[in-house]
Amino acid sequence: MKSDFKKLIPTFSAQHGKFSLVTVPPLQFLMIDGHGDPNEAQSYKDALATLYPVAYTLKFLSKRELGKDYTVMPLEALWWSDDMESFTSARDKSRWDWTVLNMVPEWITGDHVETAKEAVGKKGESPLLETLRLEPLEEGLSVQTLHVGPYDHEGPVLEEMHSRFIPEQALDMTGKHHEIYLSDPRRTAPEKLKTILRQPVIRLG
Template identity: 65%
Template sequence: MTDFKREIATYKAREGRFDVVTVAPLRFLMLDGEGDPNTAVGYRESLETLYPVAYKLKFFSKKELGRDFTVMPLEGLWWADDPAAFTSRRDKSLWRWTLLLMMPDWISAEHFDGARAAVAAKAPRVDALRLETFDEGRCVQTLHVGPYDDEGPVLAEMHERVIPDAGLAMTGKHHEIYLSDARRTAPAKLRTILRQPVREA
């Protein structure tokens, strides 16, 4: 069984260290939405769509293609008109997001369409789901250990000190990779990669 978390270097990060990395183009299941992830119906329905399709593709790949893989951690692209909505004010009602699950490059558009059709009856946002390649490129990333709501100071340090001091400027959307299952992990032990695309200033 292929576990891409072990094979792709950019799915590893260290707490207290900000690394500049180049993220290779990868394929993802994607769903867009907006609002507080704790209360927005669209967020819950997105999860109820992403995972059934992902597991349908996993089992199809194992049975029909002879290639098994571990379903990857949930990821999210986050943005707002006011960046302070993430760092200082943490006003989740203003957040917009794209939820992502990485897929192997051997999963084709035809495979995706078949999986989507197979779970359509129980996947509430299946019509909005897409399979796309995401080329993120150069990024700064670190590992945050602890509750999601404690990310603010780490993001402020990344945005206001680390990136400018490296002669870089932010571009693209804030990216989080949820290495822990929040349903089974104490908030103090949650492990989340925080990533920000950058360019030369």
């Protein structure tokens, strides 16, 4: 039986037009760090060209050697900047730092990842293999919502999340802005793109 963690982990779903307070379980991810506008930075293209081949190689390794099949999870990314306005009003992507993510099951180990990287490396088409790592991420209490539409239209939603909802709930932001891309932009019209927007928080007082 194939495991689909999008359906098994509740925090991989969110409601459009509603901010929800959720507790995200500890998970592990393939990760690659970078900086700059994802529409222009070669490093972002190289990161995706590395992340996906390793993710799919791990899936087939798991099925073949461990007898555990699963659906490859959607692309995710952490985003941050010295100036949070670059995410909301200014949307100055050239100032953004990022980590692209792909969740893998708990039974995947560092040795499995190294085996997958070695296999992918033989094809010579994944330029950032040396920087790809397996690492846990524990976000815990978080606010999230579902954004439907172009990525560049996220600003007002994030502004409302940061400036209204989080303060009203006596919360404070911690950690990094997190996006989960439920749609493939190569096959989905911009106005129909679905993206979970998440912000880890802590309770005040």
